[in-house]
Amino acid sequence: MVVNTPTSPRKFEEVDSITIRFAGDSGDGMQVVGTQLTNVSAIMGNDIATFPDFPAEIRAPAGTLAGVSGFQVHFASTDIHTPGDSLNCLVVMNPAALKTNLKDLQPGGILIVNSDSFGITDLAKAKYATNPLEDGSLKGYRIVKVAIDKLNREAVKDSNLALRDGDRCKNFFALGLVFWMFERSQETTIKWLHSKFGKKPDILQANIKALKAGYNYGETVELMPIQYRVAKAKIAPGTYRKITGNEALAMGLVAACELANKNMVCASYPITPATDVLHQLADMKNFGVKTIQAEDEIAAVGMAIGASYGGAIGVTGTSGPGVCLKSEGINLAVMTELPLVIIDVQRGGPSTGLPTKTEQSDLLQAFFGRNGESPVAIIAPKTPVDCFNIAFEAIRIATEFMVPVFILSDGYIANGAEPWLIPDVNKLPKIKINHPTGPNSEASDGVHENGAGEPGKFLPYKRNDNLVRPWAIPGTVGLEHRIGGIEKQDVTGNINYEPANHELMVRTRAKKVANIAKTIPDLTIEGDQEGELLVIGWGGTYGTIATGVQKARLNGWKIGQVHFQYLNPFPKNTADVFKKFKYFLVPELNSGQLLLLLRGMFLIDAKGLNKIQGKPFLVSEIVDGIQLFFK
Amino acid sequence: MTVTALPTLKPADFASDQEIRWCPGCGDYAILAQAKKVLSTLPFPKEKMVFISGIGCSSRFPYYLNTYGFHTIHGRAPTFATGLKLAQPDLMVWVVTGDGDGLSIGGNHLIHALRRNIDIKILLFNNEIYGLTKGQYSPTSRLGTKTKTSPGGSIEAPIRSLSLALAAEATFVARTMDLDPGHTASTLQRVAAHKGSAFVEIYQNCKIFNDGVFNYVTDKALRSDNALYLVHGKPMIFGKENNKGIRLNGLDPEVVTIGKDCALDDILVHDETAANPMMAYLLSRFSYPDFPEVFGVLRYVSEPTYDELMAKQMAESLAKRGKGDLQKLFRNDDLWTVE
Ligand SMILES: Cc1ncc(C[n+]2csc(CCOP(=O)(O)OP(=O)(O)O)c2C)c(N)n1
Ligand code: SF4
Numbered sequence: 002m003v004v005n006t007p008t009s010p011r012k013f014e015e016v017d018s019i020t021i022r023f024a025g026d027s028g029d030g031m032q033v034v035g036t037q038l039t040n041v042s043a044i045m046g047n048d049i050a051t052f053p054d055f056p057a058e059i060r061a062p063a064g065t066l067a068g069v070s071g072f073q074v075h076f077a078s079t080d081i082h083t084p085g086d087s088l089n090c091l092v093v094m095n096p097a098a099l100k101t102n103l104k105d106l107q108p109g110g111i112l113i114v115n116s117d118s119f120g121i122t123d124l125a126k127a128k129y130a131t132n133p134l135e136d137g138s139l140k141g142y143r144i145v146k147v148a149i150d151k152l153n154r155e156a157v158k159d160s161n162l163a164l165r166d167g168d169r170c171k172n173f174f175a176l177g178l179v180f181w182m183f184e185r186s187q188e189t190t191i192k193w194l195h196s197k198f199g200k201k202p203d204i205l206q207a208n209i210k211a212l213k214a215g216y217n218y219g220e221t222v223e224l225m226p227i228q229y230r231v232a233k234a235k236i237a238p239g240t241y242r243k244i245t246g247n248e249a250l251a252m253g254l255v256a257a258c259e260l261a262n263k264n265m266v267c268a269s270y271p272i273t274p275a276t277d278v279l280h281q282l283a284d285m286k287n288f289g290v291k292t293i294q295a296e297d298e299i300a301a302v303g304m305a306i307g308a309s310y311g312g313a314i315g316v317t318g319t320s321g322p323g324v325c326l327k328s329e330g331i332n333l334a335v336m337t338e339l340p341l342v343i344i345d346v347q348r349g350g351p352s353t354g355l356p357t358k359t360e361q362s363d364l365l366q367a368f369f370g371r372n373g374e375s376p377v378a379i380i381a382p383k384t385p386v387d388c389f390n391i392a393f394e395a396i397r398i399a400t401e402f403m404v405p406v407f408i409l410s411d412g413y414i415a416n417g418a419e420p421w422l423i424p425d426v427n428k429l430p431k432i433k434i435n436h437p438t439g440p441n442s443e444a445s446d447g448v449h450e451n452g453a454g455e456p457g458k459f460l461p462y463k464r465n466d467n468l469v470r471p472w473a474i475p476g477t478v479g480l481e482h483r484i485g486g487i488e489k490q491d492v493t494g495n496i497n498y499e500p501a502n503h504e505l506m507v508r509t510r511a512k513k514v515a516n517i518a519k520t521i522p523d524l525t526i527e528g529d530q531e532g533e534l535l536v537i538g539w540g541g542t543y544g545t546i547a548t549g550v551q552k553a554r555l556n557g558w559k560i561g562q563v564h565f566q567y568l569n570p571f572p573k574n575t576a577d578v579f580k581k582f583k584y585f586l587v588p589e590l591n592s593g594q595l596l597l598l599l600r601g602m603f604l605i606d607a608k609g610l611n612k613i614q615g616k617p618f619l620v621s622e623i624v625d626g627i628q629l630f631f632k
Numbered sequence: 633m634t635v636t637a638l639p640t641l642k643p644a645d646f647a648s649d650q651e652i653r654w655c656p657g658c659g660d661y662a663i664l665a666q667a668k669k670v671l672s673t674l675p676f677p678k679e680k681m682v683f684i685s686g687i688g689c690s691s692r693f694p695y696y697l698n699t700y701g702f703h704t705i706h707g708r709a710p711t712f713a714t715g716l717k718l719a720q721p722d723l724m725v726w727v728v729t730g731d732g733d734g735l736s737i738g739g740n741h742l743i744h745a746l747r748r749n750i751d752i753k754i755l756l757f758n759n760e761i762y763g764l765t766k767g768q769y770s771p772t773s774r775l776g777t778k779t780k781t782s783p784g785g786s787i788e789a790p791i792r793s794l795s796l797a798l799a800a801e802a803t804f805v806a807r808t809m810d811l812d813p814g815h816t817a818s819t820l821q822r823v824a825a826h827k828g829s830a831f832v833e834i835y836q837n838c839k840i841f842n843d844g845v846f847n848y849v850t851d852k853a854l855r856s857d858n859a860l861y862l863v864h865g866k867p868m869i870f871g872k873e874n875n876k877g878i879r880l881n882g883l884d885p886e887v888v889t890i891g892k893d894c895a896l897d898d899i900l901v902h903d904e905t906a907a908n909p910m911m912a913y914l915l916s917r918f919s920y921p922d923f924p925e926v927f928g929v930l931r932y933v934s935e936p937t938y939d940e941l942m943a944k945q946m947a948e949s950l951a952k953r954g955k956g957d958l959q960k961l962f963r964n965d966d967l968w969t970v971e
């Protein structure tokens with residue numbers, strides 16, 4: 002194919018940021034090209050944030066609304082925290098993708114359409130009565146109709162591929178168009194294609210041809226009168242990679258185990274959107290990580306606790322429905338005071354709910370979803386990258402305090418990606434773990450039944466200054482002891498049903514968890530350090546809330562923001578921070594769970610900003626919520 | 633290398649300092665006594681033995697042994713045992729469970745622990761009743777068993793735990809009873825030596841809520857006619873006169889009298905190591921009064937254990953990739969550098 006180089010000089014418009022979404026059938030490869038655009042933009046020096054959106058069904062019938070899969074990329078010359086509220090550009094491969102995604106495209110936004118897939122049956126599958134490309138309903142957008150099927154076929158026709166296989170390259174044709182329009186380099190993607198299809202030269206060549214053809218087509222026909230340019234962002238120097246929340250969790254856990262000099266046992270039962278963590282860890286045996294796919298979530302938590310009892314780091318990962326099943330097991334770890342890490346990648350509930358959609362609705366479940374008084378530590382990552390630090394902290398807290406630790410991630414940060422400044426391994430904190438090797442009984446332990454207080458005895462429930470009991474592991478000579486879920490006598494750990502002892506133990510377990518606050522960072526206020534309104538968030542909503550608060554502050558309003566990564570216990574200075582503000586707004590992707598806790602525990606008259614649609618907040622929704630306080 | 637000789641221990645060394653709280657006359661006492669005896673003879677360090685139990689009278693067992701012990705939650709003991717084995721493969725891990733604990737609430741975990749052939753030893757104390765919750769029918773209670781929750785008699789077919797264990801591909805399957813201490817001891821000896829998932833059903837009398845359900849085999853006067861003791865390589869003979877045996881008629885086993893119905897040569901010979909589990913399965917279904925119930929080892933085969941396969945994969949991964957390197961792990965994707 003001969004390509005005519007255009008004679009007219011190119012016109013570029015400089016913009017701060019661009020948000021693009023690829024949308025098509027779940028078999029169209031939208032996730033792949035979205036990821037490519039992300040990688041290329043990152044390598045070109047932009048800040049990036051992404052958000053994939055998959056259907057719940059693996060392969061819903063082709064062309065239907067239920068089968069639409071999307072991938073959103075936000076790249077910018079500024080520091081960004083979200084995948085973007087609305088789209089500058091939407092690429093749709095079929096009518097169903099158009100129908101489900103159009104509402105997110107900005108007025109006047111660029112709409113790239115595969116016009117070859119708007120036949121009568123395609124339209125019917127997407128439940129269009131008339132062809133939107135012809136009925137004038139897309140008037141408010143800049144439509145770019147491209148016969149992607151036909152042009153792609155033409156491009157790959159010499160590739161020795163069956164027609165169907167050739168057609169599968171059309172996502173790269175679309176990517177080529179986008180690369181041209183937003184001045185992205187093709188080099189990185191071609192390199193990636195080589196690494197992916199190096200052993201399948203026909204497929205490799207066809208995809209490269211499709212990519213280049215898309216790019217050249219944009220240039221040749223001057224698809225748009227203008228191209229866009231996004232300058233490099235000012236980013237801290239160093240080596241970066243892109244990382245999703247689930248990847249960061251897995252790496253954080255492995256890193257913490259390495260630095261604690263401990264082996265990990267991760268037992269899980271597959272469940273969206275948490276399974277990826279198990280996938281990742283299953284392939285890390287050379288780090289001493291053992292994984293097991295348990296028969297159910299009850300077994301998974303049991304195995305993790307059994308491993309902790311044996312001196313390994315027991316980890317179990319799941320989502321809300323799995324947490325329901327694990328609750329009895331978690332309580333056993335509370336009672337036997339063993340370390341345990343529970344990852345809950347939250348999704349829309351109750352019941353099966355919205356498996357592939359995000360929500361923050363398991364906070365109260367983590368706090369209170371077990372019988373009896375059952376305090377556990379609860380921490381929540383605020384961004385995909387923060388999952389690394391939180392995983393690290395989970396293992397630190399679980400082992401330092403002999404307690405189960407909940408990590409409350411969510412579907413949004415689990416699958417969302419952002420650039421990660423790769424840490425220097427030598428600068429990661431070490432985690433110190435001690436196992437007793439001999440008896441710990443002293444005369445000062447007082448006289449208990451069964452000879453506690455006599456030297457030479459091992460007292461499994463004798464506590465340190467933080468009220469933490471020793472972690473004696475089977476195999477240690479002379480420390481043979483029994484533990485279990487029945488109430489324990491303080492110090493000896495013997496079965497004990499006495500009323501006063503039970504109250505002492507309930508209070509002691511609570512105090513021990515409260516003591517964790519001594520070891521966690523204070524809450525920091527971003528924005529105004531005191532003033533009118535404090536916006537309070539937790540978990541995966543950080544990026545959107547921060548962006549919203551920054552925007553609202555441009556109005557001159559006095560707004561501070563705090564974001565809880567540590568939820569149980571809360572940081573020590575929480576009450577003091579609250580004293581510095583008059584009003585409180587708590588945005589959450591639930592109907593007000595943190596709100597209930599804060600109102601109950603700190604007696605503040607906070608108001609909720611709540612969204613329960615299986616979707617993350619938009620920045621504009623945060624700004625709108627804030628505005629109400631200043632009118 | 634220096635080899636430290638194991639200290640010689642007595643059964644009393646395995647007694648914990650806890651007061652035993654089973655009812656007087658409970659069959660659990662007899663099993664505990666045999667366990668202490670057998671443990672004291674094993675060439676294995678005491679600190680590496682761990683007893684893990686669920687919930688029930690039987691599951692109090694670990695408290696009374698001076699080994700490491702973990703009294704967990706109802707039905708889930710095999711899961712804790714599995715996790716412990718993953719963490720420390722060279723421990724000797726025992727699970728003690730009941731008929732309700734292991735076959736009702738925990739049936740699923742039992743199946744999966746057995747099929748994984750993880751190296752744990754599961755002792756199921758079958759008293760055909762829920763003891764701890766004061767006498768409800770259990771999944772092993774016979775049809776017609778009257779309890780507080782089945783006042784008109786149970787209308788549920790009981791589970792045969794040995795059949796279940798065989799179907800779940802357990803590599804060691806045996807049965808013994810509380811009131812035959814010698815046999816309990818020899819069975820525990822055998823299970824201790826097995827590598828892989830082992831399942832032992834122990835008939836255990838609940839003095840309070842189901843007294844005498846196993847009389848037909850525990851009463852010495854009745855035992856020989858109703859119990860068939862399996863011995864590897866020996867014909868399946870039983871009866872007061874030692875003249876009854878088991879013969880196969882097509883696919884159906886039958887009880888025959890030697891010298892009257894047939895010759896000794898026609899009697900089946902027990903092969904606990906048979907690769908085909910069919911005969912073990914037939915034996916597992918023998919029920920009083922039509923057949924003598926079987927005691928001893930039904931199946932004893934050697935298959936790679938979960939522990940061994942896991943160790944192999946761990947070693948392979950290490951050999952192929954070298955010891956995990958965080959710096960490399962963090963960089964296992966496209967990288968870019970900002971100056
Ligand atoms: C989740 C849960 N459900 C119910 C119980 C109550 N419970 C305790 S033991 C038991 C039955 C025990 O029967 P079995 O396993 O046969 O043991 P046995 O007491 O007969 O030795 C039940 C139902 C419990 N502890 N936990
Ligand atoms: S109730 Fe039955 S099984 Fe339980 S201790 Fe008493 S006699 Fe034993």
Ligand SMILES: [Mg+2]
Pocket residue numbers: 688730731732757758759760761762763770
């Ligand atoms: Mg029972």
